[in-house]
Amino acid sequence: MDIYSVLIRDFPFLLKGLGVAVILLVALLIIGFVLGMAICLVQLYGPRTRLVQWPLIMYERVFRGVPIIIMLFIFYYGVSGIYDISAFAAAILAMGLRSAAYQSQIFRSAFKSVPAGQMMAARAMGMSRLKAIRYIVFPQAARHAIGPWTNEFSSEIKETSLAYVIGVVELTRQAHYIITSTQGNVLLVFAVVALLYFILNRTGNSLLYALERKLAVPGFEK
Amino acid sequence: MKGMTSSLLRSASLAAVALVGSGLATTASAQDPYTVGVEASFPPWAYVESGEFKGIAIDAMNAIADEMGIEIEFQDMPFPSLIPALAAEKIDILATGLTVTEERSEAIDFTIPWWETNDVVLVPEDSEANVFTAVCCGARIGVQGGSSQQAWMEENVVNNDIDVELATYESYVTAVDDMAIGRISSVIVDDTSAQEYINAGKPIRMAGKIYIRAPLALAVSKGDPQDLLASLNQGITAIDESGQWQEIIEQYIPGITPPAIPGNMPDFVDTYNKPVAGLPELGNE
Numbered sequence: 197m198d199i200y201s202v203l204i205r206d207f208p209f210l211l212k213g214l215g216v217a218v219i220l221l222v223a224l225l226i227i228g229f230v231l232g233m234a235i236c237l238v239q240l241y242g243p244r245t246r247l248v249q250w251p252l253i254m255y256e257r258v259f260r261g262v263p264i265i266i267m268l269f270i271f272y273y274g275v276s277g278i279y280d281i282s283a284f285a286a287a288i289l290a291m292g293l294r295s296a297a298y299q300s301q302i303f304r305s306a307f308k309s310v311p312a313g314q315m316m317a318a319r320a321m322g323m324s325r326l327k328a329i330r331y332i333v334f335p336q337a338a339r340h341a342i343g344p345w346t347n348e349f350s351s352e353i354k355e356t357s358l359a360y361v362i363g364v365v366e367l368t369r370q371a372h373y374i375i376t377s378t379q380g381n382v383l384l385v386f387a388v389v390a391l392l393y394f395i396l397n398r399t400g401n402s403l404l405y406a407l408e409r410k411l412a413v414p415g416f417e418k
Numbered sequence: 419m420k421g422m423t424s425s426l427l428r429s430a431s432l433a434a435v436a437l438v439g440s441g442l443a444t445t446a447s448a449q450d451p452y453t454v455g456v457e458a459s460f461p462p463w464a465y466v467e468s469g470e471f472k473g474i475a476i477d478a479m480n481a482i483a484d485e486m487g488i489e490i491e492f493q494d495m496p497f498p499s500l501i502p503a504l505a506a507e508k509i510d511i512l513a514t515g516l517t518v519t520e521e522r523s524e525a526i527d528f529t530i531p532w533w534e535t536n537d538v539v540l541v542p543e544d545s546e547a548n549v550f551t552a553v554c555c556g557a558r559i560g561v562q563g564g565s566s567q568q569a570w571m572e573e574n575v576v577n578n579d580i581d582v583e584l585a586t587y588e589s590y591v592t593a594v595d596d597m598a599i600g601r602i603s604s605v606i607v608d609d610t611s612a613q614e615y616i617n618a619g620k621p622i623r624m625a626g627k628i629y630i631r632a633p634l635a636l637a638v639s640k641g642d643p644q645d646l647l648a649s650l651n652q653g654i655t656a657i658d659e660s661g662q663w664q665e666i667i668e669q670y671i672p673g674i675t676p677p678a679i680p681g682n683m684p685d686f687v688d689t690y691n692k693p694v695a696g697l698p699e700l701g702n703e
Contacts, residue, residue, distance in 0.1 A: 209469045273506045283493075283508075363455075363495040363503070373466035376459035376591050379618035 199381045203388060206374050213370030214392050217356045220366065223288045224352060228295025235300035240307055241329060252300075259297035265358055267294055272362040287359040291352065298348055306341035307333060342408040346401050353397050367392060451489035452644070454479055455509035458494040459589050461614055462670040463515035466494070477666045478532070479513040479636075482653035496588065498564040501525060504637060510644050512637040515608070517566035519632075520686040527642055527689050529650045530697065531633030531681035532663075535608040537567055539625040540615070542597060545604075549626025552604040558583045560593035560605040566632060567606045594620055608632070610671065633681045647689065648696030654679060655697065 197205075235252055242248055259267070271290040275281045281289075310333050318328035357368040371389045375382055456464040456475060464473040471492050483490045493509055504512045505525045517535070518528050539552045553559060553575055561568040563586035575582055585602050587593040593605045594615055604625065607615075612624060636654070638646050657663045658679040667676045683690040685702050692701030 206468055212469075269502075272508070273502060276506055276508060361496055361499055363493055363499065365494055369494070372459045372589065376461060376589060377465045377467045377472075379461070379591060379615060379620065380595055382592060382595050 199378055199384055202374060202378055203385070206370075209370050209373070210367060210389065210392065213365065213367035214396065216364065216366040217353070218396065220284070220287060220291070220356045220359060220364070221353055224292040224295050224356075225349065227288065227292030228299045228348075228352075231293070231296035232299025233303055235296065236303035236307060237329070239300070239304060241325065256297045256300060259294045260301075264291065264294060264355055265361060267291075268358065268362050283359075283363040286362060287364050291355060291359070295348065295352055299345070302341055302344045302348060303337065305344070306337040309340045310336045339408070339411050339413075342404055342411070346404045349400050349404065350397055353393060353400070357393075451491045452483075452510040452646070453493050453508075454490045454511045454513050455493050455495055455500050455503055456512075457497040457500060457514045458492075459591070460497070460515055460611075462610065464513070474666055474670050475513045475515065477669075478657060478663060479511070481657045481662045481666070482650065485653040485656045486649045488649075497562065501564075501637075504639055507639050507643065510638065511646060511650070515610070515634055516637060517608075517632045518635050518684065518687060519566055519569060520684070521569070522637075523687040523689070524640075526637040526640055527647060528687055529636040529638070529647060530654055530679070530690075530694060530700065531635045531683060532654050532658075532679055533610075533634035534677040534681040535610055535632050535634060536630055537570065537606055537628040537632075538609050538612045539628065540594065540597070540605040540607060540612055540622050541603070541625045542600075543621040543623050545623075545625070547604065547625055549628075552625045553582060553606075554580050556581050556583075557604060558585055558602040560585045560587055560597060560602040561607075562587055562590050562593065567608070570628070570630060571606060590615075594622060597622070610674075613671065613674075631682050633683065642695070651694060651696035 235256065238248065239252055267290040268287060272281065272283060272286040275286060275289075314332050314336070315328055318332040319325070323332070356366055359366055360369040360372075367389055371385050374385050456471065456473075458464050458466045458471060458473075460473075462473055463475045464471065466472065471494075476492065479490065479492075490511070495503055495509075497514070500509070500512055500514065500516075501522060503509050512526065515533075515535075516522075518531060522528075539549050541547045541552050545552075547557075551557075553571075559571065559582055561571060561584060568584065568586060571582075571584055576584060585593070585596070587596070590605070590607050590611055593602070593607075596602055597605050598621060605622075606628070609627065615622060616624070636650055638644065638650070654663075657666075663679070664676060667674060680700060683700075683702060689695065690702055692703055693699075694701040
């Protein structure tokens with residue numbers, strides 16, 4: 197059986213691996229989004245006491261400063277002492293928490309780029325702080341955030357391939373199966389896998405850019 | 419804009435809650451099948467073809483599980499992660515082409531050996547190197563990271579001031595391919611795998627053999643917390659006596675005579691001391 201027939205026969209398994217990668221990606225981005233947004237809001241508008249701010253700074257420094265492969269091992273083996281965590285959950289958690297650290301900084305810079313006068317004006321009009329953030333600052337910050345967020349999206353797609361070090365069988369691992377069971381063909385199999393990652397990346401980024409265009413206010417800021 | 423962002427936020431947080439709820443709650447209970455860790459890119463011991471686990475270790479482990487009357491499920495992991503996973507009890511049994519070494523026996527407990535391998539030095543087909551010139555004098559030698567071949571090379575060659583450089587790979591298949599490109603000059607691999615690569619038509623030849631009589635065995639977590647060792651040992655003997663073992667071997671490595679079971683049992687492994695779990699008549703004094 198030549199490698200092309202093997203590739204066609206096993207293509208569904210590559211797609212299955214791609215599916216696992218996509219679920220991992222979506223889950224980690226959601227955790228990162230929710231947590232990252234919360235961190236950003238507390239950093240900017242929360243109490244300014246050290247008790248609140250320092251742990252957030254610590255969190256962000258640690259998760260941005262440690263290689264993801266180490267984080268995967270720590271979450272898989274470390275957490276299992278307390279709770280019997282599955283490899284998939286450990287991967288989502290490790291990568292999601294790390295993404296939160298990055299996303300919090302993306303959001304922070306986006307919020308910071310909204311002129312301070314906007315907030316003052318909103319407060320002067322009688323809006324509460326919460327309302328001003330929600331209706332005045334957030335919509336403008338969201339527009340600024342999409343661009344840098346596409347970077348986070350692209351790099352996280354590629355990082356999902358590391359999850360297999362703790363036994364998550366995603367796209368890269370499925371490709372390994374084909375390579376080892378056929379004793380070679382590294383170049384061809386990885387070329388196909390690279391194409392799949394590229395398509396996923398392009399699709400996601402196109403959607404994000406479409407959203408950016410949709411949210412853009414004509415004649416404003418461009 | 420208002421409506422869209424708020425609904426986006428709401429659905430994102432809902433999805434996160436749902437994920438945390440479903441994804442994280444995978445606590446194992448006693449009735450669950452035992453998890454057998456394998457490195458599924460290690461033919462002929464374990465590999466995946468068309469989404470199905472195959473190989474000597476897979477088929478033999480299924481036969482042993484039948485003998486023992488237990489349910490098993492396979493979990494693939496890269497080789498360097500398997501022993502830590504077993505030590506941390508993330509998997510219950512390790513079944514792959516696992517070589518018995520002293521260092522490993524301190525972290526995990528081995529069953530009786532079911533195979534014995536020697537290492538070979540692979541060189542490109544057109545290379546003129548022999549077994550000695552292939553592992554000295556500035557040679558760059560490929561091994562799989564964390565493998566017994568790496569340990570052997572470090573102990574016997576690198577630490578003896580012989581001028582070689584070890585290149586570690588995640589898998590032997592990539593090491594052999596890298597040798598074909600010319601990035602490394604030789605690859606040290608066990609004889610069973612080497613025969614596979616040659617049978618598959620790779621442009622390589624064996625420059626020579628290193629007789630190490632390395633036993634291969636299954637393993638369980640240190641101290642045998644699941645109480646599996648005795649029945650695994652009996653299961654190995656049972657499939658050997660029933661002839662199932664020989665059939666499995668013949669299917670994956672045609673023409674080879676399997677070594678006797680149990681194989682060479684080194685003194686340094688404490689589970690090989692008399693009495694061996696499940697097989698009290700065996701063992702070192």
